[in-house]
Amino acid sequence: MFDLLLFGYGLSCLLYLIYLIVPRRLTGRAATSVLVLCLVAHTAVIVLRYAEAQRPPFQTLYESLSWFAWTSVLAYLFAEWRRKIRVTGVIVTAVATAACIYANTLPHGVKPLYPALQSVWFFWHVSVAFASYAIFVVAFAVEVSYLVAARQVRRGRGLAYGLDRDSVIVFHRMAYNLILFGFPLLTFGIFSGAAWAETAWGRYWAWDPKETWSLITWTVYAIYLHAKVTPRWSGGRASALNILGFICMIFTFVGVNWLAKLLGLQSLHLYAV
CATH class of the missing domain: 1.20.120 (Four Helix Bundle (Hemerythrin (Met), subunit A))
Structure with missing residues (x-):
């Protein structure tokens, strides 16, 4: 199947x-x-x-x-x-x-x-975090499409796709709206994870590799949201931050596993295989 x-x-x-x-x-x-x-x-x-x-x-x-x-x-x-x-x-x-x-x-x-995962937080922490990841994937796709479409419109090839300068700007705005929606979900995912960690292991935060990279991802998207309302940063620099946020998100999801195993780092967030 x-x-x-x-x-x-x-x-x-x-x-x-x-x-x-x-x-x-x-x-x-x-x-x-x-x-x-x-x-x-x-x-x-x-x-x-x-x-x-x-x-x-x-x-x-x-x-x-x-x-x-x-x-x-x-x-x-x-x-x-x-x-x-x-x-x-x-x-x-x-x-x-x-x-x-x-x-x-x-x-x-x-x-x-696992016993430590037998908590009501398991569903909410993971499902909401993945919801934010999914939205960031779409935001990344929209941002890349915006960059490519803007180039095609400048070359006079946008009409074949029903694109003009106004519709291209919609891509940029759509990426922002997606991240604006996904960012609170990521925030909830991090805070619910901290609450769960305190219940399961007696501490809210331990600078675990996954925790650290989730905070890095959160910070990049926070900077992106601030950049979008800053005139000098609202264009290409904001697009670069969106792409960087996607890379950090993917690394947080799967890259941390590889890094922790490669370097022998201890992590409570390593996926069971």
Whole structure:
């Protein structure tokens, strides 16, 4: 089932890429239709996993990557439905496909929930944090699309995609609105994690590698939000901060695991494999 899901995401990514190169309405609709079918199938996979494990399906790295892909696609499809913009789809589906490819290389077995994770905070901390991650993925895709679209409009190629100078600015504003919505979710994720840590281990913060990088990610997005209301920083510099925030978020999610294992660092946030 997961192999078929991976194929579907890859096909959707290819169709979005073709649409990006040769903008035809039929191709765009086909890409969206395939992605919607993938989301429905992925939802079924997650529900079955929940029923099998009898716990929220994001304890192991395999489960977390699957959940990350699902939430990212869900957030993107909602944004596409609201804004009727498909040019960002290739980036989001590429991220989802990459997450599923990585997940498919990991053990798929179900593991019992560790005692420290048996808390009401487990669901809220993780699910809300991943919701912010998904929104940041879409914000990153929109920002990159803005940079590319602005260049195409300057070259006089924007009309093929229904883009002009005004519509390109919508991308930039949309990225800001997405981060404005995702930032409080990330903040809640960090604070709920601190509350959970105090309950489970008797301290709110221990400068664990994952905690440290989540704070770095939070700081980058906080600077971005301030930059957007600062005239000299609201353009290209803000775009760079959005992209940097995405890189920090991805590193917080999976890179910290690799770094901790490589350097032998102690971390309470290492995913079970």
